[in-house]
Amino acid sequence: MIPNIHWNLISLETTITAVLALFILLDILIGKTQKDWMGNLSLVALFAMILMWFRGDHIWGQMFSGMYIVDSLAWFFKGFFLLTMFFVLVMTQQFFRSLEQRKDEFYLLLWLALLGMLLIASSADFLLLFISIEILTVSLYVMTAYLKRDKHSIEAGMKYLILGALASGLFLYGISFLYGAAHSTRFVVIQQFVADQPTNPMLLFGFVLIFSAIGFKIASVPFHLWVPDVYQGAPTPVTALLSVGSKAAGFVILLRLLFGVFAPLHDHLTLILAILSAVTMCYGNLAAIPQKNIKRLLGYSSIGHAGYLLMGAAAGSTLGAAAITFYLLGYLFTNLGAFLVIVLYFVVSKNDEISDYSGLSQRSPLLACALFLALMSLAGIPPMAGFFGKFSLFIAAVQNGLVWLAFVGAANVIISLYYYLMVVKRIYIDPPISAYPISVSWPVRLTLWLAMAGMIGIGIFQGPFLDIALAAVKGMF
Amino acid sequence: MNSIFFYFFATVLILAALTVVLARNPSYSVLSLVVAIFSLASIFILLEAFFVGVILLLVYAGAVLVLFLFVVMLLNLNKEEVARVRQSRLRPLGFLVGAAFLVEFLWVIKASTATETKTPGSIRGTIETIGRILFTDYLLPFELTSFLLLAAVIGIVSLAQGALKSDDTQQLSS
Structure with a gap:
């Protein structure tokens, strides 16, 4: 029996396949040019997809006998990944302007990574989930090592590949145990099995293995060791994609598993998740203090943010899930804004050391202002998106009786303020290392304004955005 | 036995x-x-x-x-x-x-x-049963493996092509 295909549900993914085919053909026909036609065409295609995303809202359903589902959570995160892709494309265009390197394959890999992320958001079967994760990570391995002349990039790619392969192995091994217990890879079947026999040892063992693999993706503590080196060595647009796209993909899986498939186990997991969250927060924020490279600093800070987000997972309520979603939305604008500034500054200075950022405010007030706002939002200063995100995560934790965890989180906010403010001091107070002003073209300027509007807008008008987050997760409860 | x-x-x-x-x-x-x-x-x-x-x-x-x-x-x-x-x-x-x-x-x-x-x-x-399952129930993952392979192929091409410029080859051969 050939399955029925509802093209409406899978329209975004099929568009990507068409875009890929078109790009490969055009690449052969056009050949070598100096023009960045692939980047511009990518942006056009992405805008078309964002329009499709708006039009396709509220068409829910499932396909391939429940293997591929589109619900409010999947649709929200599909939009999330499209927006991430927009920022990363703008960064890529700027980043490669300064390097003499072919970038066509980079765009193809970016599109493949987007395909992987969109599919992860819709997976309701472990086999499909595994293949989607692999599509995402294989393209990320290659993109990380893309700067072949830079030994840091090669080293980062190698480290990411080896540890990523280990994580994939754990994930597959975990799936094989779940299959052995429940005789299916489908989420609904396994969920039924968990409800019947929550303490089946094979099931628990499989869950632990799968959770380890997800821990690798979101960079939570026992599986975080790859983060600093990979973040520093990878080309900056890839670092941005890793810190937002890949992490959010990990959290979609975590939301689906913890609040869906393994929901009956959640009471047993609360303490483990809470401890992981506390350790991850403390490690990320304390280790960030002595860092001298801005990408490494943001790498450690992204470990810290994984810790804050795990707080929502430990809380386990509707509010916890909504807080994770809301926080990720604020984090998207904040972190991608920060990375956009880093890319623009790298194009001028060829350097990512924090000491090089001295006096940025005198060379380009716009870049300095954007980086300042992003760092304040990452730290969680009141009018910014990061503040209300952390606030809702803390409330979710307190409601679930994890008051101590909220205190650890609050202490971490204070620790993180220290190293974020050290960067701010460099930008605003220290004398500039060079008097040349930095010029920014108007499309990039618009993107920066969009990022800043996101950071501030989500922070001030929390109501509508929190409603969006609540609507996204309500399908799971 | x-x-x-x-x-x-x-x-x-x-x-x-x-x-x-x-x-x-x-x-x-x-x-x-x-x-x-x-x-x-x-x-x-x-x-x-x-x-x-x-x-x-x-x-x-x-x-x-x-x-x-x-x-x-x-x-x-x-x-x-x-x-x-x-x-x-x-x-x-x-x-x-x-x-x-x-x-x-x-x-x-x-x-x-x-x-x-x-x-x-x-x-x-047997090949027949596996083929039947691959093209019905598991059609989507099966088709998507082609994208996994595409990612690997593009990766290999981009990492291998032009990796060795003339000065690098000299270093390697010496």
């Missing part, structure tokens, strides 16, 4: 797997991995999963391991490097984690064989 074969191949599999990890020379490791895959394929064939067994032989023993062997021989690892890895201070920690994992694994197997009463029938993995 079947069980004699099973125990024979299982013993060979375990011994070969141990040799993979314990052998000092990397090429011995790869060669014993061939033996391990061969006995694993035999066990699949004993379970009447002919297709899986044959694929395992063709893909792993045939293609992947030959590649491994080439890489290991071309890499030409020197002895000092290997000795340095062996004396790493993290080794006891690795043993500890490995032992904990093994104990947990054995416990899981023991607990689940105690509760599981029904014995699985033969898998009957």
Whole structure:
């Protein structure tokens, strides 16, 4: 029996396949040019997809006998990944302007990574989930090592590949145990099995293995060791994609598993998740203090943010899930804004050391202002998106009786303020290392304004955005 | 009769797997991995999963391991490097984690064989049944593996092309 295909549900993914085919053909026909036609065409295609995303809202359903589902959570995160892709494309265009390197394959890999992320958001079967994760990570391995002349990039790619392969192995091994217990890879079947026999040892063992693999993706503590080196060595647009796209993909899986498939186990997991969250927060924020490279600093800070987000997972309520979603939305604008500034500054200075950022405010007030706002939002200063995100995560934790965890989180906010403010001091107070002003073209300027509007807008008008987050997760409860 | 074969191949599999990890020379490791895959394929064939067994032989023993062997021989690892890895201070920690994992694994197997009463029938993995499942129930993941391969192909092309400019080749050949 050939399955029925509802093209409406899978329209975004099929568009990507068409875009890929078109790009490969055009690449052969056009050949070598100096023009960045692939980047511009990518942006056009992405805008078309964002329009499709708006039009396709509220068409829910499932396909391939429940293997591929589109619900409010999947649709929200599909939009999330499209927006991430927009920022990363703008960064890529700027980043490669300064390097003499072919970038066509980079765009193809970016599109493949987007395909992987969109599919992860819709997976309701472990086999499909595994293949989607692999599509995402294989393209990320290659993109990380893309700067072949830079030994840091090669080293980062190698480290990411080896540890990523280990994580994939754990994930597959975990799936094989779940299959052995429940005789299916489908989420609904396994969920039924968990409800019947929550303490089946094979099931628990499989869950632990799968959770380890997800821990690798979101960079939570026992599986975080790859983060600093990979973040520093990878080309900056890839670092941005890793810190937002890949992490959010990990959290979609975590939301689906913890609040869906393994929901009956959640009471047993609360303490483990809470401890992981506390350790991850403390490690990320304390280790960030002595860092001298801005990408490494943001790498450690992204470990810290994984810790804050795990707080929502430990809380386990509707509010916890909504807080994770809301926080990720604020984090998207904040972190991608920060990375956009880093890319623009790298194009001028060829350097990512924090000491090089001295006096940025005198060379380009716009870049300095954007980086300042992003760092304040990452730290969680009141009018910014990061503040209300952390606030809702803390409330979710307190409601679930994890008051101590909220205190650890609050202490971490204070620790993180220290190293974020050290960067701010460099930008605003220290004398500039060079008097040349930095010029920014108007499309990039618009993107920066969009990022800043996101950071501030989500922070001030929390109501509508929190409603969006609540609507996204309500399908799971 | 079947069980004699099973125990024979299982013993060979375990011994070969141990040799993979314990052998000092990397090429011995790869060669014993061939033996391990061969006995694993035999066990699949004993379970009447002919297709899986044959694929395992063709893909792993045939293609992947030959590649491994080439890489290991071309890499030409020197002895000092290997000795340095062996004396790493993290080794006891690795043993500890490995032992904990093994104990947990054995416990899981023991607990689940105690509760599981029904014995699985033969898998009957013929090409026809597998093909039918691949093109109906698992159509989407099956088609998506092509994108996984596409990512790998683009990756290899972009990492390999023009990696060696003239000055690099001179460095390598000298």
